Amino acid sequence: MTSLTSSPTFIRSDLIILGGGGIAVVLAGIAHYADWTAVVAFVVSAVAVTLLATLVGRSVEQLGDRFGPGATGVLQSALGNLPELFICIFALRAGLVDVVKAALVGSVLANLLFVLGLAFVVGGLKHGTQRLDSERARTIAVLMLLSVSAMAIPSLAHGLHTPAVAHEKAFSVIVAVVLLALFALSLPASLKRGATDTADPHAEAPRWNVGLAIGLLAIASALAAFVSDWFVDALEPAMDALDVSQVFAGLVVVAIAGNAIENIVGVQLAAKGQSEYAFAVILNSPIQIALVLAPALVLISVAFGLSTLTLVFSPLLVACLLLSVVLATVITIDGESNWLEGAALIALYAIIAVAFWWG
Numbered sequence: 001m002t003s004l005t006s007s008p009t010f011i012r013s014d015l016i017i018l019g020g021g022g023i024a025v026v027l028a029g030i031a032h033y034a035d036w037t038a039v040v041a042f043v044v045s046a047v048a049v050t051l052l053a054t055l056v057g058r059s060v061e062q063l064g065d066r067f068g069p070g071a072t073g074v075l076q077s078a079l080g081n082l083p084e085l086f087i088c089i090f091a092l093r094a095g096l097v098d099v100v101k102a103a104l105v106g107s108v109l110a111n112l113l114f115v116l117g118l119a120f121v122v123g124g125l126k127h128g129t130q131r132l133d134s135e136r137a138r139t140i141a142v143l144m145l146l147s148v149s150a151m152a153i154p155s156l157a158h159g160l161h162t163p164a165v166a167h168e169k170a171f172s173v174i175v176a177v178v179l180l181a182l183f184a185l186s187l188p189a190s191l192k193r194g195a196t197d198t199a200d201p202h203a204e205a206p207r208w209n210v211g212l213a214i215g216l217l218a219i220a221s222a223l224a225a226f227v228s229d230w231f232v233d234a235l236e237p238a239m240d241a242l243d244v245s246q247v248f249a250g251l252v253v254v255a256i257a258g259n260a261i262e263n264i265v266g267v268q269l270a271a272k273g274q275s276e277y278a279f280a281v282i283l284n285s286p287i288q289i290a291l292v293l294a295p296a297l298v299l300i301s302v303a304f305g306l307s308t309l310t311l312v313f314s315p316l317l318v319a320c321l322l323l324s325v326v327l328a329t330v331i332t333i334d335g336e337s338n339w340l341e342g343a344a345l346i347a348l349y350a351i352i353a354v355a356f357w358w359g
Helices: 012-033 038-062 069-080 082-093 097-127 134-159 163-192 210-242 246-258 260-271 275-303 315-332 339-355
Strands: none
Touching (some): 012 038, 038 246, 038 260, 082 246, 097 246, 097 260, 097 275, 097 339, 134 275, 163 275, 210 246, 275 315
């Protein structure tokens, strides 16, 4: 007779995320309301945001088989950027426009250079040369290049002193609407994709029922809103205490904390030898930032009377953005990668981060 055993609802990593996240949220709240030092409050809030982002990602994964792989991929991309969306909204409310602009560019750079590079290094050292679906790599790379280029056009118009300079706010709103429309047009194809295109073929069966997954997703999202407010409240005093510029804080700290899901999942998949899926997960994030997060924040800033966000970035930010996209495209478009290419991506990210240390 074959014995049937059911898998546990929570495995050890679930308990670590739930327990650690709960403790971090409580400590972040105490740090905020008890007037702890700004640096401590900032660090605790950053840890809480990261763990909540991870819980959001885990909840969406557990909903995967119910909604289908295509819908799950779209849902994970949208909700994966939720903590960063909250952080940016509160930062705009606080007038930290430079932080938000740097965070948007930094999120793209962190995924294209740091996370992708780390995945190539980990996967390459463990499994040798990693193979990618060259056709899929080409499609993702081209879409990424087009979406990021479209986001950078207002900056180029500003730098070249075209007549559009006098209409930067209206121009940014128009570009935002066009990018969101492009995302809407891409949704049907995304929802129809098969499991081999969007889902991990080695993923475990869901352990959480629908009610539990949706409940934890709602709780994590609500807590992320509160913690993001505390995070931003501690951000400016912490930057002053550490003598860190707004641009560096947005480019590195906010970007990495807000993209915790891709940072962790992508590297884990590469370590397991699932290079194609890791590649898709990591590079899907910058596409979503360019097509959804950045334009949504432009419209939100206008609609709700926050500090106005335009898509005009500094020349160095634009140069780093476009250079990174081109480099990532050149490395991945041949359908394979190795650890040395990953190390080169990480090195470039470190150089860019240092370039913005002083502002």
